[in-house]
């Protein structure tokens with residue numbers, strides 16, 4: 001899922017755990033993506049593109065078994081949970097664990113089959129392929145999920161404008177026929193990771 005809607009998931013966790021800092025939950029929901037950026041920079045994980053990038057389906061998260069596998073994501077979630085519990089802050093641990101786990105769920109629901117079961121394991125990879133097969137449905141799902149999170153959180157109008165605005169800003173990425181800045185990404189996967197990093201720090 002796109003950065004804005006991973007961030008929106010943090011609102012759901014915050015609603016359930018109002019005593020836990022939203023900043024910490026935001027870090028938890030994005031933690032695996034930040035790791036993905038770092039591992040792409042150092043060349044351990046790999047992203048490729050089609051010769052022409054028209055939409056999100058032309059970008060391939062070719063190898064990312066450390067930042068995005070079921071085992072590493074659930075393991076990180078469990079670790080966060082356990083550290084919180086051992087430190088006498090079980091609610092904080094639960095919020096962090098849920099935040100990390102939400103990233104796995106939201107990516108499996110939208111990604112190509114690029115999420116391995118565990119690193120270094122030759123096995124099936126998971127993902128519904130919604131982005132490449134049904135990009136309109138993926139766009140509506142992302143926007144709808146972001147708005148749903150806002151509603152559950154009972155956020156204000158400014159927050160709704162941010163969530164809707166970022167989703168609409170991604171529009172050209174969901175429709176091959178709509179030109180957008182993604183055309184500059186062809187053959188430049190590291191540019192993509194840089195843009196994603198920048199969006200995460202917004």
Ligand SMILES: [Zn+2]
Pocket residue numbers: 001032033068103107
């Ligand atoms: Zn991700």
